[in-house]
Amino acid sequence: MLIGELGAAELRRRLCGGGLGLRLSPFTVRLYSRFRALASAMAHMYADFPLADGAFADFSITIRSRRWWKPQAVFELDGQRPFWPLPADQAYPMFEWGLNWCIANHVQDYLILHAAVLERDGGALILPGPSGAGKSTLTAGLALSGWRLLSDELTLLRLEDGRVQGLARPVSLKNESIDLVRRLAPHAVLSPASHNTAKGTVRLLAPPASAVARLAELATPRWLVVPQFEPGEETRLQPLGRTYAFMSAAQSAFNYAELGVTGFELLADTVARCAPYSLIIGSLDQALMVLDELTATAVTEANAS
């Protein structure tokens, strides 16, 4: 059964009671919360995800409300509070950020990069980069124009074969990129706006149903593109030295040190397998075109050889 088929009342009953089990393959999450806004955001953002019925969950998360006056949201994992509370209207983004933290700080079966990743013809396009580089905007643009969304924040490379396991969770849009994506896809489902967050105004874009349905399909890393938003600049791709690409990917990894030699070899293989580029993004439309061209050529070449 899917979250979207649950109905608002039942969904909230679970959130307030025994917990809402989410199968966010490859992980299961159990969520507790009394926030109505969070319940409605979950219904829209996770509509196409299956319910998890098992008694074991990887992460049991509570978004607790605090104070009557200027209410706040508190994130709890196993009753521990790793973060300061946020204003109540950030309850839903807090769940997303907190879950990213849970995965990035605990899971060791994957090399985890702070990078967006999308798939086309079985090949994965990895977009590493810090917040603010334009990663999410580009990801949303690609996910709405034919690419399959694998992940917006966390790229999971399987230790056994270096292939990418998707998460297809909602894409976090900030400030101007919200309108940009709205123009690109007027019917896209967005969560209500949270204002004055650490990143400005935030809305999340629901993942396309097809991306969620195809979560079991892994992708092979094929392109590594480091994006940088430079409004007004000419949009262009520049080949990137492999050493530099390796170092920036290693720096963006959450568990590079933990994995030791395994992590080093996996990352070296991944970079060797990819064509590394940097992408200066003057405008989103042009960037989408440039990436389309790059990946189409590569596919033709691959087919020819």
Place this chain on the structure above:
Amino acid sequence: MRRRSRPLLIRVLMQPSYMARLRDGEWDLLVQQARASGLLGRLDWLARQLGPDAQLPAAPRAHLRWAARRAECCHRETRYEITRLRQALRRANVPLVLLKGAAYVHAGLDTVHGRFFEDVDIIVPRHCLAAVESALMLAGWAPTHLDAYDQRYYREWMHELPPMEHHQRGTTVDVHHNILPLSGRLRPSATLLLRGVVPWPEAGMEDVYTLSPPDMVLHSATHLFHDGELTYGLRDLSDLDLLLRQLSADPAFWDTLVERADQLMLGRPLFYAITCLVSLLDTPVPLAVRRRVEAFAPPPLQRGLMLALLQRGLRPQHPSCNGWDVRVARFALYVRSHWLKMPPLRLIRHLLRKAMVREMATPAPR
């Protein structure tokens, strides 16, 4: 404590084979309790000892493995830090004596399994502090806690320098000259401790030392039952459990332990440690030793109260174990640990200051 009411995590620590019989719902609770208590990685080690036949379910088992992997990474980094500290102290002509986690890692004790350590602790003779501090600064460690109150707190009242952080690696070293504060109620002799240090030639560096095995146990017990906070109390108790199980293989160990406790005036913490280990974790302690540590017990009323507080305060850090009595016990033990650290007026001033400065210590999620 009645067996029925024992928290799941404590039952598993007492009898690891119990893991093979858990149902999914119990695994759910166990992983939560262990993660919150800092014991997930320890469970991985216990699970590995059950052998492959135990057939533990894959999903919860992975969490144990992941935590162990993080701990191993921390041990690698600790071993590297030890080589750097050794080089730095050589310049000051002071031998490197490791304490706590770094000592366990260096000595390769069972206690390291699945255990995560924040920083490296070392002990040096008090008259060498200045030389050690400048040698560390030359090697890249910079003092932190620079405001006047913190400086005074550490340098005049505590048993250590303010933590020093390496400017490139971001690692922290705590330089001690004793194992308890100067302003505290118990003042073990640092000279006696330093006279007993031992090298671990198997570890490859003959000039790196730790406290002697009985002193390591006493230090750990003192930290948990005298001046420390109970945030990870159960984890620290499990550390002691593994230390005793391993080190007592030496036939002279128990006798030396009790004698050293007497010499160093650390009998009281040893009494609490042995009593709690036996009642909470079923640690095998010979009856004769249990009788001998009774000599260090406080008067009956205080004994009863303290043991009642500790039974509660040492439960797993998880909502499933946090009744009001547990919260009261933890608070009482927190106040006690500070009470033992400094005189009352200074304590009030210190706690007020801590309460006001606590803001902005926890990060926001990204």
